[in-house]
Amino acid sequence: xxxxxxxxRRSVASRFVWLMAGFTVLFFLGSALLVMYxxxxxxxxxxxxxxxxxxxxxxxxxxxxxTQAFFDVRGYFAxxxxxxxxxxxxxxETAKQVLREMEPLAVHPEDERFLRDAHDFFIRYFEQLxxxxxxxxxxxxxxxxxxxxxxxxxxxxQSFQKRLAAYHDTLIDQMxxxxxxxxxxxxxxxxxxxxxxxxxxxxxxRLMRLAARQIGRPLQQFAAAAEQFAKQGxxxxxxxFDEQEDEIGKLSKAFMMMMESIREKEEHLLAQxxxxxxxxxxxxxxxxxxEQALAMAERREQELARxxxxxxxxxxxxxxxxxxxxxxxxxxxxxKAERGIIVVADEERAHASFGLSAMSVHRFLQQLYNGLExxxxxTKQAFTIRRELPGFERGYHDEPLYSYDLFVPVLxxxxxxxxxxxxxxxxxxxxxxxxxxxxxxxxxxxxxxxKLALYEEAxxxxxxxxDIFNHLPEGIQLVDLHGTNxxxxxxxxxxxxxxxxxxxxxxxxxxxxxxxALATDEQALSVFLDQAVFGPADELSVMxxxxxxxxxxxxxxxxxxxxxxxxxxxxxxxxxxxxQVEVDRxxxxxxxxxxxxxxxxxxxILGLAELLxxxxxxxxxxxxxxxxxxxxAERLTALINDFLxxxxxxxxxxxxxxxxxDLVPVVEKVVETEKLxxxxxxxxxxxxxxxxxxxxxxERLRQxxxxxxxxxxxxxxxxxxxxxxxxxxxxxxxxxVRDEGLGIPAEALPHIFEKFYRVDNSDRRRIGxxxxxxxxxxxIVKAHGGEVDVVxxxxxxxxxxxxxxxxxITQEIN
Amino acid sequence: xxxxxxxxxxxxxxxxxADLLADEGYKVDEAADGAEALKRLRERDYDxxxxxxxxxxxxxxEVLEHFRRxxxxxxxxxxxxxxxxxPADRERALAAGADLFIEKPYRPFEFxxxxxxxxxxxDGSPLSP
Numbered sequence: 001x002x003x004x005x006x007x008x009r010r011s012v013a014s015r016f017v018w019l020m021a022g023f024t025v026l027f028f029l030g031s032a033l034l035v036m037y038x039x040x041x042x043x044x045x046x047x048x049x050x051x052x053x054x055x056x057x058x059x060x061x062x063x064x065x066x067t068q069a070f071f072d073v074r075g076y077f078a079x080x081x082x083x084x085x086x087x088x089x090x091x092x093e094t095a096k097q098v099l100r101e102m103e104p105l106a107v108h109p110e111d112e113r114f115l116r117d118a119h120d121f122f123i124r125y126f127e128q129l130x131x132x133x134x135x136x137x138x139x140x141x142x143x144x145x146x147x148x149x150x151x152x153x154x155x156x157x158q159s160f161q162k163r164l165a166a167y168h169d170t171l172i173d174q175m176x177x178x179x180x181x182x183x184x185x186x187x188x189x190x191x192x193x194x195x196x197x198x199x200x201x202x203x204x205x206r207l208m209r210l211a212a213r214q215i216g217r218p219l220q221q222f223a224a225a226a227e228q229f230a231k232q233g234x235x236x237x238x239x240x241f242d243e244q245e246d247e248i249g250k251l252s253k254a255f256m257m258m259m260e261s262i263r264e265k266e267e268h269l270l271a272q273x274x275x276x277x278x279x280x281x282x283x284x285x286x287x288x289x290x291e292q293a294l295a296m297a298e299r300r301e302q303e304l305a306r307x308x309x310x311x312x313x314x315x316x317x318x319x320x321x322x323x324x325x326x327x328x329x330x331x332x333x334x335x336k337a338e339r340g341i342i343v344v345a346d347e348e349r350a351h352a353s354f355g356l357s358a359m360s361v362h363r364f365l366q367q368l369y370n371g372l373e374x375x376x377x378x379t380k381q382a383f384t385i386r387r388e389l390p391g392f393e394r395g396y397h398d399e400p401l402y403s404y405d406l407f408v409p410v411l412x413x414x415x416x417x418x419x420x421x422x423x424x425x426x427x428x429x430x431x432x433x434x435x436x437x438x439x440x441x442x443x444x445x446x447x448x449x450x451k452l453a454l455y456e457e458a459x460x461x462x463x464x465x466x467d468i469f470n471h472l473p474e475g476i477q478l479v480d481l482h483g484t485n486x487x488x489x490x491x492x493x494x495x496x497x498x499x500x501x502x503x504x505x506x507x508x509x510x511x512x513x514x515x516x517a518l519a520t521d522e523q524a525l526s527v528f529l530d531q532a533v534f535g536p537a538d539e540l541s542v543m544x545x546x547x548x549x550x551x552x553x554x555x556x557x558x559x560x561x562x563x564x565x566x567x568x569x570x571x572x573x574x575x576x577x578x579x580q581v582e583v584d585r586x587x588x589x590x591x592x593x594x595x596x597x598x599x600x601x602x603x604x605i606l607g608l609a610e611l612l613x614x615x616x617x618x619x620x621x622x623x624x625x626x627x628x629x630x631x632x633a634e635r636l637t638a639l640i641n642d643f644l645x646x647x648x649x650x651x652x653x654x655x656x657x658x659x660x661x662d663l664v665p666v667v668e669k670v671v672e673t674e675k676l677x678x679x680x681x682x683x684x685x686x687x688x689x690x691x692x693x694x695x696x697x698x699e700r701l702r703q704x705x706x707x708x709x710x711x712x713x714x715x716x717x718x719x720x721x722x723x724x725x726x727x728x729x730x731x732x733x734x735x736x737v738r739d740e741g742l743g744i745p746a747e748a749l750p751h752i753f754e755k756f757y758r759v760d761n762s763d764r765r766r767i768g769x770x771x772x773x774x775x776x777x778x779x780i781v782k783a784h785g786g787e788v789d790v791v792x793x794x795x796x797x798x799x800x801x802x803x804x805x806x807x808x809i810t811q812e813i814n
Numbered sequence: 815x816x817x818x819x820x821x822x823x824x825x826x827x828x829x830x831x832a833d834l835l836a837d838e839g840y841k842v843d844e845a846a847d848g849a850e851a852l853k854r855l856r857e858r859d860y861d862x863x864x865x866x867x868x869x870x871x872x873x874x875x876e877v878l879e880h881f882r883r884x885x886x887x888x889x890x891x892x893x894x895x896x897x898x899x900x901p902a903d904r905e906r907a908l909a910a911g912a913d914l915f916i917e918k919p920y921r922p923f924e925f926x927x928x929x930x931x932x933x934x935x936x937d938g939s940p941l942s943p
Contacts, residue, residue, distance in 0.1 A: 596868065599897050603919030604826035611830065611922050621833075628826045 010245045012215055019207055026203070030196045038189045045182035049175065051105060056171045058102045062118065063164050065095040066125075070157055073130060077137055077145060085134065092126045114167045121160040129153050218248045222255060229259060306334040310441065314448035318455050320344075324352035327445055328421070335406065335430070335438060337423035342410075343368060344419045344449065368420070376409045377417050382435040382442075383407055389426070406430045410442040410449065418446050475574035481567065483508025483533040492574065495552070508533060519545040519554075532558030533570050544577060553578045593756045597639055597770070601632040608632075635770075642772035645703075646755060649779035656697040656783055663701065663735065663804075664692045667724055670705040680719030688727040694804045696784050704780045707773040708737040708800050716741025716797065732786070732803040743794035752790065753778040777802075816840045816861040816933055821851040821877070822895070823869055827918075831864065834926050840933075848872035848880075855881050860890045862933055865912075867896030867903065875903065878910045891932050895920070 008015045069091035076084035099118060106112045129148060136144035244252070313326030324342055332340040332354045339355035341364060349368070353361045375383065389401040403424050410419035421442065423430075430438075469476065470490030478487040485506045493501075496518060503511050512529050516522040528543045542557040555577040561569045608625040611617070617625070648654040664687055671683045712722045720740030727734050744752060751757045756771035777800075781788045785805045792798035818840045822828035828844055835842045843858070845851040847870050855863070865874040872880070874894055881888075894907050897918040904915060914932055916925060 596897055599919060600824050600827070603897075604824065604830060606919050607827070607830045607922050611834070614923070615837075624829075628829065632826055 012246045012248060015214075015246075016211055019210075023200075023203060023207060027200050030200070031193075034189065034193045034196060037192075038186070041182065041185050041189060045178065045185075048178050051107070052171055052175045052178065055102070055105050055111070056168065056175070058098050058105065059164065059168050059171060062095060062098045062102070063161075063168070065091045065098060066121075066157075066160065066164070069095070069126075069130075073133070076134070080137075088130060092122075092130075095122055095126075110167075110170060114163070117160070117163055121156065121163075124156060125160075129156070215248070218252070222251065226255070303334065306330060307441070307444075310334060311444060311448075314445065318452065318459075320350055320452050320456070321352065323448060323452060324350060327448070328352045328354045331421065331438075331441060331445075332423060334441065335423050335425070335434060336428075337406070337425045339424040340422065342419055342421045342445075345417050364422075376407050376420055380409050380411060380415065380417060382409065382439050384430045384435060386429065401426060404429045406435060406438060408435075408438040408442050410446045411439075412446050412450065418449055421445075473575070475572075477572040477574070478561070478569055479508065479533060479572070480569045481533075483512070483529075483570075485511050486569065495547075495554075495574065495576070518547050518549070520548050521545060525556075528556070528558075529572075532572065544581070551578075552576055553581045590755065594643065597756065598636065601636045601639070604632045605629050605636075639770040639772070642770045642776060646772050646775050646779065649776065649783070654700075654779075654783070656700060658695055658697060660693050661696040661698045661701055662693045663726060663733070666698065666701050667705050667726070667735065670702060670709050671722075671724065673706070674709045674713055674722075678713055678719075681713055681716065682719075682721045683724070684721060685724045686726070688725065689733065691728065691806065692726055692733065694733055694784065694806070696804070697780075700780045700783070704777050704802070705735070705737070707777050708802070711773055712737055712739035712741065712798075712800075715739065720797070728806070729803070731806050733806050734804075735802045736799055737802075738797060738799040740797040743796050744790065744792040744798055745794055749790065749792065753788075817843070817858065818862045818864065818929075819843045819845060819851065819854055819858075819860045819890075820864045821845045821848070821869065821874070822864070822866045823847060824866075827866075830922065831925070834922050835864075835929065838926055838930065840929075848874075848877040851877050852881060852884070855888070855890075856885065859888055862891045862893065862929065864893050864895060864929070867894055867907075875907050875910055878907065878912065882911055891935075893929065893932060 008018070069088050072084040072087040072091060075081070076088065099115070099122060102111075102115055102118075106115050133145050133148045133153070136142075136148065310327065310330035313330050314323050317323050317326070324344070328340045328342045331342070332338070339353075341351060341353040341356060341361060343349055343351040343365065349365060351361065351365065356364075384404055384406050386402050386404050389403050394401050403426050406423045406425070408421040408423070409417045410421060412418045421438070423438070472489060472491060475492035475495055476487075476489045477485065477492055479485055485503045485508075488503055492503075496515065503514075512526060516526045516529075519525045524543065525545045528541065532541055540557055540559045542555060544553055544555045546553050553576070555575045556572055557575075558570055558572050560567045561571055608629050612622060612625055645654070667685060671685055675681075675683060709722060709724070716722070716739045718741075721738075723736070723738045725736040725738070727736075748757075753774045755775045757774075778788055781802055781804075786803050788800065788802045790798055790800050818835055820828060820831055820835065820842055822831060822844070823846050825846075828846070832842045832844055840862075843854055843860075845854055849871065851863075851865070851869075854860075863878075865878060867874040869877065874896070878892060878894075892912045893914045893916055894912045895916050895918055896903070907915070914928060916928055
């Protein structure tokens, strides 16, 4: 109990919980009592009512029984029917029964009185009157009957009936009274319930007020205090509930502690704030400083970027013009100049300008070194001048405008003026610092210009070397120890075409395969290359191979390359030896042909001579053999002469005695001679021009026409006319030699001027000849600056035409 | 009497050879080129053909090869006359069925001797008809 009290003191919540619990119990208890009272009231009312109803029912039954009996008795008396008499007795039983049932129901004295009366009447009626009357009736004594009735019978009955009705009324009244009582009691009960509820509500209200007082007020005070605290801060009167032990007390303490803490923190924060304000000021000062530094850095950076552009522009190109353009453009940007020009101080006067018209540049260059620029060459220092802008440069401004021109020398390390830079700025003068900066930049430019000069020189050398290398008649290829292609000249590419594409740095296997694929004998070339690249490196090796595509014969030699005594690669030199090989082949063929041509007559001569010497022969046979020997010897002589002539002519060693020669007598003399050798040919010479003199060698011309006319005779074995015609055509003196002989097959025509070429035809084969006659003709005509050709049809004859230039003739003659 | 065909384009040499062989008592037909030679070879069976290597149109070897293809049943002895005696030429001629090479220029009596020898061999040869 004591603990409970402590608990109540410490907790507002439990206090109210218990009060509410007590109130609830009281409420339910009171309600239950009232309900129970109401219920018992209802029950007792119902019980009384039921009893009265029973009585009422019985009374009614009794009434009916008596009434029935009265009627039956009268009926019997009236009609005499025994059934009525029976019914009277039946009614007697019923009344008796009802009376018996009514006995327990009699509770009131009234009831008991009625019961007694009823009982008395019953006895009197059923036991005295009725039996008497019936007996009288049955005796037929109607008078007796009527007497009985008159002597009280009927009156008794009527009196009882009245008594019954009165009792019945009493019962009804009782019932009514009971109901009214019940209603009244019920109303009392309801009033009591309302009063109870009112009481309860009053109690609850008291309870609420208590709660409000105990919780609400402190809370209100706290709220007000807190609000004040929030508004005013530290100086708040705090409601004191701290001696209380319950939640309010705790809350109060906590609030106070919290306030204390907030107050402390606030103070702390204030202190901090002050500190921060001080710091902020300091930071702002620092920031201003930094911003200044940053602005400076940015300016510096831009400056550096422009300088960088300048240097990059100079470094990016090796083209002088490009570099100069880049220099002046960037320099104008760095120096904030509107216009500028740079001129290299050499004979070419290479230059570039920015913001200047071509005309201005031209004028400037013409006057270069005559004007102010001359000062640069002497002082070698930058200087500025101010000049007023002429009208056309001022644009729409009326007031005078000034241009500041900065002259900067570009000095080489040996302090020579290498180039001159002039920069113009409108409106603002160049400072000394800017002039110094421009001079420094000038040094950069100088380095760049020198680099350019070096490069140009090196490039010139390189190009020369490259040109030589690429235009050598040999294809040169350099490979390293692994056979990787390192260098190859243009000739190689020219020869090997597409196969030589992408050879640079091509591995050995690749280029070898591609090169060998071009050669007719791939295997041999492959072996040779292997040997040259990887084989013992002490000798030069050579081989020839032939290209499949165009039958070009190549010679390749390989030589090891040494550096410091060690082999570091192999050089291949490819050479087109097609002509050489062809010449060799022709030479050997010629030798073979000549030897055959010489041997054949010799064989005849030898054989015949041996026969003549060793065998006795008939004189005519001896003569035949000697003639043959003579002919063969002649033939041999002619052959040797012709051959030597050809050799001499072809080698250009033939000496010609140039003089004006009239062809007419030459031709005529040849014809005269040839006539002697035949009697089946006719000759005709027709001269169709008067200008028949050419510059020539009389003896060679005779040889020329002898060969042609002799051939004409020789190749028309069946005779015919040999016609010679001299005429002019296209400014040339032409000589036709026409025959009506065998003609030349078309396929042989292109070859007939070749050495030892003989048309292979059995008819011709019997015609002797060296096979050199037409070759000699061709050589002589060539030496005379003329030409020879032939038109021929087989079996019809041939026409050889020789044409000599006439211009030389007139000159010679004049 | 042995029949010999002499194929030689050089007139003087043909005359010399023909005279030499006639002196030996052979019957000699002459031809100046391959076409003529083949014509004669078709017409008659010869015991010996003397064939110059260097002939106009067809070389001696070509004539021989052609002849072998055309008349495989004819089996005359064949002597090639040649100034050019490259080994390859010799091989080709031998493959075509030449029996002997005589190099030009030849000595008349040695020539005759060789011809006699070749013709003499024929008698005992199992190949002879």
